[in-house]
């Protein structure tokens with residue numbers, strides 16, 4: 001399909017708060033003073049732990065939740081205050097896909113995708129070509145007449161994506177859409193979403209608890225913790241400049257770099273008597289991604305460094321490296337300070353003899 005000019009909508013959260021009243025009368029504050037701008041045509045990843053407020057934030061974009069304070073604007077329209085026909089119009093502009101697909105078991109692939117068009121009152125003669133086009137876009141031409149029970153998870157999500165696109169929305173919301181899929185299928189679904197964003201100019205907001213998903217697809221991101229946005233910005237900038245412990249803990253799990261088994265079994269979190277080596281994860285990014293910093297560390301501080309595992313990956317066009325190293329535990333603090341001073345991130349994984 002050819003590339004078209006962006007047709008996505010911007011989404012602006014301005015000082016948004018949301019409180020719920022619990023069954024016992026006590027209040028739950030799900031979001032506090034959230035301000036975030038998602039550019040038209042961007043793919044924005046929102047990452048946070050369970051209960052952080054991700055779903056609440058996402059559901060405000062299509063008016064399923066209304067803010068207690070503040071404003072949510074989609075394409076300049078105030079979703080929280082919209083009612084009736086105006087709210088329905090905004091909702092037509094916002095499609096959504098779900099972790100468990102939410103397909104209708106009694107309907108075929110074709111009929112699931114046709115459903116939003118039927119609800120919108122589109123004439124059957126116009127529905128058929130539109131659904132066929134969507135089926136082709138998501139690569140399910142040979143599965144047109146199958147039922148959800150006859151599809152794999154990845155195929156079900158493709159149906160979910162086609163259904164969400166049926167009414168030509170400007171925004172696609174993804175609620176943990178790849179969390180129920182294996183890593184390989186996750187990649188194919190992320191690729192499809194990226195292609196759709198590129199070809200249709202659609203704005204995509206996806207919530208996830210997996211940093212790898214954000215790394216692989218998002219142009220911008222926000223980290224949410226306890227109802228607050230603790231960091232946000234272009235994905236690469238957040239990856240290389242992250243300062244908040246929540247972001248760092250998500251980052252530490254993002255690479256495929258793991259300790260060799262013979263070492264991980266012996267690693268202790270606290271340094272015990274006799275532990276000689278400190279094991280570190282060192283993250284290289286930005287202007288230092290390709291610098292020979294470990295060689296410099298050895299030379300400048302006269303510390304021997306053992307490289308245990310490592311990889312250089314890319315976020316968009318930018319290099320992002322991860323190394324697992326060990327060094328003399330007595331010199332650990334000094335070495336970490338040196339590396340941090342040169343713009344690298346360090347994390348102590350533990351100690352070994």
Ligand SMILES: Nc1ncnc2c1ncn2[C@@H]1O[C@H](COP(=O)(O)OP(=O)(O)OP(=O)(O)O)[C@@H](O)[C@H]1O
Nearest residue numbers: 020021028030048049050051052053054055056057
């Ligand atoms: N309708 C509701 N009534 C009361 N409390 C709610 C309601 N919806 C959400 N909450 C509370 O708001 C907080 C944020 O919930 P939310 O579902 O937005 O988090 P989340 O980050 O999406 O979590 P998860 O990843 O587990 O889905 C939680 O403490 C939750 O219990």
